[in-house]
Amino acid sequence: MRKPTAKSLILDLLLASKGRPLSAKQAIAACGIFDISVNNTRVALVRLSAEGLIESAGRALYQLTDDAHTLADDVAAWRTRSTRVRQWDGSYIVVQADKLSRSEARQQRARARSLLMLGFQPLNEHLFIRPNNIEDNLETVRVRLYKLGLEKEAPVFQASGFDSTTEHRIATLWNPRELEQNYQQLEKKMRTWLDRFHALEPEVAARESFLLGGTAIKHVVYDPFLPSEWVDVQARKQFLSAVDEVDQAGMRIWNSMWENAES
Template sequence: MHITQRHCRIPVKKPTAKSLILDLLLASKGRPISAKQAITACGIFDISVNNTRVALVRLSAEGLIEAAGRALYQLTEDAHTLADHVASWRSRSLAIRPWTGGYIMVQADKLPRNEAKQQRTRDRALLMRGFRPLNEQLYIRPDNIETCVADVRESLYRLGLEKTAPVFFASEFDSELESRIKGLWNITEIERNYAHFQKKMSSWIQRHHELEPEVAARESFLLGGAAIKHVLYDPLLPEQWTDTRARAEFLNVVQELDQTGQDIWLKYWESLDLKTASVEALE
């Protein structure tokens, strides 16, 4: 079974040049960034100019970024599907609706070894929508997100699930299976992470004024990136299963950190006279 639960913890590892450039572009809300901005941002993380330029070339060759003018880069159309989902993190909680006890199921047959890339894409799509494996072919989550199953189906397909994979509603499992289904999510760990991240972010927000601009930019990027990934992979379980108040408080602090990071990076770019494209630190 390939799919696993992920729980982000802080501190997080230093980004690569490629991942940092993509994060900057994801944060830019469709605006391009300059090569100079990419080099400056990578320099904050001790990534060399040469490595940054190589990363720009490789991202272009992989079809993830394209030229948007002289020494300007933007995401390609192919990269926008995942980018749009990442950019939707602020409104994720709006997708939650009351749970009436049913489930959304996905039948995803085992892929051959030569389909490893598609397997990774499928796993990511299912994780980002909160699914867990019930058995080798069936994945499940509570039916409490989006307006209907059809919307969840379409979002899974957009994220890379094969369009031949059935996505459907199911209900009325026996009590033993219901108990096993609930155990597919480590709810205690999820709630512990809410408290952990909230405390870490609140403490940093209170003291960030004491940091040098470059240090504040770096730390806001790392801390915010880890928190937002946690939001994106949060299964958004129903209130019958989890502490939704703790989740709401966590999301509020992520929003506050996001705005703080945007302000820090905007001031940092302006201090270096890099105004070609305003890039926020977090998305």
């Protein structure tokens, strides 16, 4: 669990705030927990504003801009990820994407991020694929991909009937056993922390909840949510339950920190 930068910490706090603005005092207090200086915190606020990621929400108050919300809102929906998984019918969702030039590096990053966040893997240079077991229908998946950065010219469609060799190759694009190990290891770490955080100093508890919760939530955001035919969904369910408990505990800890910072 790496120490966050001032910029990443401020963005993560705004992401977790559910629309509530962040004050400069709160940003300074939070960064101080990670030994980030007041000056570096103020510089980060200025830079985030200049980059169009945050904006003023009042005197010494900041909020995410509309542009930043595009990605942030999808990430913030990690709590409902598991409810958007359905029974797999054996078909796949496929994205066809043309090769981009070096001058289109920004679009390449946006495409890669959107595909990864929805669990797609490359079948070849132009086709990206995943099991068709997320969201209510294909159109919802298509809209999410486009919103997250996939170019709208890229076709998104359902496919099935692959030959046995291709089916086998598709199944090797993910590593279910690694996912299951991550579920178990992270759940164990979170359960251990949940048993002991009450005895920690407030700043230590805040720092640990942020680092541990952030690591776990990142795993949720980028989890492919494979079907039950491929992965132990009970292990995933237990992991997600622990993530939610750490998140709730972390919010209580940080809300207490905010009250002290503003008093």
